[in-house]
Amino acid sequence: MTLFLREMKGNFKSFVIWTLCIIVMLGVFLAMFPSFAAQGESLDELLSGFSEDMLKIFSFDNLDFTVGIDYYAYIFQYILLAAMIQFMIMGAGLISREEDGGTINFLYAKPLSRSSIVTTKFLAGFTYIAVFFVVFTGSACAVLAAVDATAINFGVMLLFSCALSLGQLMMMGIGMLISMFVTRTRTLMSVSIGVVLLLYILSMVINLNEDLSALKYVTPFQYFDSRSILHTESIEWVYVILPTGAALAGYALSLVIYNRRDLKC
Amino acid sequence: MKVISAEKLTKNYGKNRGITGLDLSVDEGEVYGFIGPNGAGKSTTIKLLLDFIRPTSGSCRIFGENCITASADIKKDIGYIPAEVSYYDGMKVLDLLVYSSRYYPGNHQTYTRKLCEALDLDTTRKISELSTGNKKKVAIVQAMLHKPKLLIMDEPTAGLDPLIQYEFYGLVKEANKQGVTVFFSSHILSEVQRVCSRIGIIRKGRLISTQSIEELTQAQYKRVKVTLDGEFNLPGAENIKRRNGTIEFLYKGSADALLKALAARHVSGILIEDPPLEDIFMTYYREGGK
Numbered sequence: 334m335t336l337f338l339r340e341m342k343g344n345f346k347s348f349v350i351w352t353l354c355i356i357v358m359l360g361v362f363l364a365m366f367p368s369f370a371a372q373g374e375s376l377d378e379l380l381s382g383f384s385e386d387m388l389k390i391f392s393f394d395n396l397d398f399t400v401g402i403d404y405y406a407y408i409f410q411y412i413l414l415a416a417m418i419q420f421m422i423m424g425a426g427l428i429s430r431e432e433d434g435g436t437i438n439f440l441y442a443k444p445l446s447r448s449s450i451v452t453t454k455f456l457a458g459f460t461y462i463a464v465f466f467v468v469f470t471g472s473a474c475a476v477l478a479a480v481d482a483t484a485i486n487f488g489v490m491l492l493f494s495c496a497l498s499l500g501q502l503m504m505m506g507i508g509m510l511i512s513m514f515v516t517r518t519r520t521l522m523s524v525s526i527g528v529v530l531l532l533y534i535l536s537m538v539i540n541l542n543e544d545l546s547a548l549k550y551v552t553p554f555q556y557f558d559s560r561s562i563l564h565t566e567s568i569e570w571v572y573v574i575l576p577t578g579a580a581l582a583g584y585a586l587s588l589v590i591y592n593r594r595d596l597k598c
Numbered sequence: 599m600k601v602i603s604a605e606k607l608t609k610n611y612g613k614n615r616g617i618t619g620l621d622l623s624v625d626e627g628e629v630y631g632f633i634g635p636n637g638a639g640k641s642t643t644i645k646l647l648l649d650f651i652r653p654t655s656g657s658c659r660i661f662g663e664n665c666i667t668a669s670a671d672i673k674k675d676i677g678y679i680p681a682e683v684s685y686y687d688g689m690k691v692l693d694l695l696v697y698s699s700r701y702y703p704g705n706h707q708t709y710t711r712k713l714c715e716a717l718d719l720d721t722t723r724k725i726s727e728l729s730t731g732n733k734k735k736v737a738i739v740q741a742m743l744h745k746p747k748l749l750i751m752d753e754p755t756a757g758l759d760p761l762i763q764y765e766f767y768g769l770v771k772e773a774n775k776q777g778v779t780v781f782f783s784s785h786i787l788s789e790v791q792r793v794c795s796r797i798g799i800i801r802k803g804r805l806i807s808t809q810s811i812e813e814l815t816q817a818q819y820k821r822v823k824v825t826l827d828g829e830f831n832l833p834g835a836e837n838i839k840r841r842n843g844t845i846e847f848l849y850k851g852s853a854d855a856l857l858k859a860l861a862a863r864h865v866s867g868i869l870i871e872d873p874p875l876e877d878i879f880m881t882y883y884r885e886g887g888k
Contacts, residue, residue, distance in 0.1 A: 335697070436684060438680035442648060442677075442680075443698070444670050444701060595651035595652060
């Protein structure tokens with residue numbers, strides 16, 4: 334419990350900053366909605382000038398920008414990107430920060446097993462995902478209600494937030510696993526952000542090229558296609574199981590590796 | 599009871615040598631000094647004992663329990679002062695001490711306050727603003743506040759001024775009187791002389807000698823200063839220095855042979871004494887270096 338509380342405290346500042354930024358980003362995007370909605374026709378005209386590929390890359394297709402929830406679905410992909418980077422960084426930092434900062438000399442001299450260090454830190458990250466879910470969903474509903482109250486669909490909003498949590502969970506597990514191999518914080522941050530961006534770009538490529546659709550299980554940006562969540566009002570089970578499994582695998586492998594390797598101190 | 603025991607402990611870092619075939623044994627109630635030059639493998643040994651790193655081969659035990667599998671259990675009764683001290687940003691001294699004490703059952707407030715007073719440590723300051731010496735004090739207090747049965751210290755007095763060093767060794771001696779076993783590494787020999795009951799000398803990853811302080815200073819070596827005319831050579835004399843007719847050397851051998859050799863000469867001045875540890879160590883380091 335002592336370590337858990339310490340972890341919550343240690344990650345608090347960066348969590349608050351990231352979460353605030355994401356909510357502000359959402360607010361700024363949604364604030365632009367009234368002008369989008371008002372100019373719906375001219376926007377359609379503008380978009381029809383783009384090639385179909387272009388629309389697919391930016392996910393402009395199949396959305397009605399004059400409806401609030403559709404607009405929310407459009408900006409969701411950017412929220413997802415930011416939220417995944419946030420927890421990739423957190424996951425990568427949980428273990429490595431102690432070694433890079435030299436505090437492991439303090440921590441591992443305490444009566445703690447290596448497994449309990451990994452598990453406690455993972456649980457602290459998990460708690461922050463839950464906190465994010467509550468804070469974000471609340472803020473998103475409030476902002477959307479202010480912009481277009483008629484179009485609010487709480488079920489869909491919750492689904493979007495669940496998608497965020499699943500994406501964050503997966504990134505946290507992968508981030509932790511990466512930190513087992515790359516221990517210098519600066520390199521680690523570049524690598525982990527790079528991985529998220531790579532997955533994002535891969536998702537764009539898959540959108541463009543149907544031959545690559547088999548790859549859709551590789552990148553979580555394909556799991557939570559905002560149009561499909563919006564239109565079907567559901568997330569497929571496979572896309573719940575995949576990210577959860579990936580997170581647990583990342584955690585379990587980290588546990589095994591951390592129990593075998595030399596600590597950098 | 600053996601508090602620390604290591605058998606054929608070996609650690610290689612890739613191709614680099616860490617320590618090789620180290621046998622170590624520390625009894626309950628001892629103050630054991632682990633001495634060697636920089637890079638000899640002192641920190642490596644300590645990190646192996648505390649399970650920060652894993653041995654290439656061999657094994658070690660603390661309180662009779664395996665250092666790897668029982669690590670968490672063992673550490674309930676260990677206090678550790680690392681060579682390099684770094685702590686969580688933004689924490690005040692008191693925050694850290696309270697945080698540290700939460701890992702051990704019981705109330706440690708009174709003793710913590712006593713330690714801070716003894717070391718003259720201001721607990722209201724931020725750790726990041728402290729000098730190296732003050733950070734070291736924090737490390738000392740957090741390692742001792744739960745009254746461990748074994749103190750493991752890696753170069754504990756580096757960065758401390760002589761006055762605080764004195765206070766620190768006072769604390770160590772007092773803890774030792776109450777039955778605490780102390781294992782510490784150092785390359786400052788006068789430190790060792792002051793507090794240790796036994797020392798191990800490590801060089802290039804191997805333990806080359808284990809002796810009690812008495813054995814080391816008295817039984818073997820004498821420092822001899824003689825003033826006489828001409829040259830003087832004797833088997834067992836090392837470190838020979840000549841200055842203005844005075845010859846100074848470390849002597850290892852029978853007193854009889856020394857006296858008889860000197861008796862044959864015209865000696866105008868003589869001093870025979872126990873050498874400071876420094877001199878002895880220089881011979882150890884050199885012997886191994888050849």
